[in-house]
Amino acid sequence: MGGLRPWARYGLLVVGHLLALGLGATVFQALEGPSARRLQAELRAELAAFQAKHGACLPPGALEELLGTALATQAHGVSSLGNSSEASNWDLPSALLFTASILSTTGYGHMAPLSAGGRAFCVVYAALGLPASLALVATLHHCLLPALSCPGAWVVVHWQLSPARAALLQAVALGLLVASSFVLLPALVLWGLQGDSSLLGAIYFCFSSVSTIGLGDLLPSHGHSLHPMIYHVGQLALLGGGTPLQGVREG
Secondary structure (H helix, E strand, O other): OOOOOOOHHHHHHHHHHHHHHHHHHHHHHHHHHHHHHHHHHHHHHHHHHHHHHHHHHOOOOHHHHHHHHHHHHHHHOOOOOOOOOOOOOOOHHHHHHHHHHHHHHOOOOOOOOHHHHOOOOHHHHHOOOOOOHHHHHHHHHHHHHHHHHHHHHHHHHHOOOOOHHHHHHHHHHHHHHHHHHHHHHHHHHHHOOOOOOOHHHHHHHHHHHHHOOOOOOOOOOOOOOOOOOHHHHHHHHHHHHHHHHHHHHHH
16 A cells, blocks of 8 residues: 555555455354344343233333333443442442543443532543543653563574564564563453353453543452452553553554
C-alpha cells in the first residue's frame, strides 16, 4: 500500500476494519447463539413451571412485573438476591474497584452511579483523573525505558544479531513477561482462591482487565472461600499494573 494515496489507503483500511467487524460478529453469533437460545428456553420452562404451580396465588402479570423490576435493578449493579446482611454494592472495597475501573478505563459495567450527584461527580472525577493516569503512565514509561532497552542492547552486542531481529526478540520476551506476570499468575491465584471459578474463566477475566476490555460478564464473587477485601485489593493491583503496561509496550 506504499504507492497508494493517503485517502485510498485509509479507505482500504476502513473496508478491512468493517470486514473484520463482520467476521467477528459472525463467529460470535455462531458460538454464542445456541447457548443463549438454550438459556432462554430453560428460563421459559422454569417460568411456566412456576406459574403452573403458584399461578392461582399470583395476579396476572405480577410475576413478570417483579422480574422486570429485579432485572432493572440488577442492570444498575444493585443485587436483588442473596442475604440482606451481605456487604452493600457501594461499600469501600466496591467503591475502590469502581474508581480503579474508571481511571484504568476498564469500565466493567457491573456498577454505575444512580444519583444525579454521583453521575456529575463521576464526569468530573474521570475528566481530572484520566489525564493524571496518563501522566503516571508516561512517567513510569520513562523510568522503565532504560531497563527495558538494556537487554536488547546486550543481545545485539553479544549475539551479533541485527537490530531488527533483536527488537523482535525483545518484543517476544516482553510479551511473555507481560502475559505471565499480569495474566497467567493472577489467573492461577484467582483460580486457587475462588473455588467456583475455572482456570479458563480466570484467564479470561485477567486478560479482559489488563487489556481494558472490561466486559463485566465475569467477576469473582464475594464467595465463602475468599474474603471480598482480598479479591478487591488484588484486582486493584491488577488494574494498576495493566494501565502502565500499555505505556511500556508502546515504547
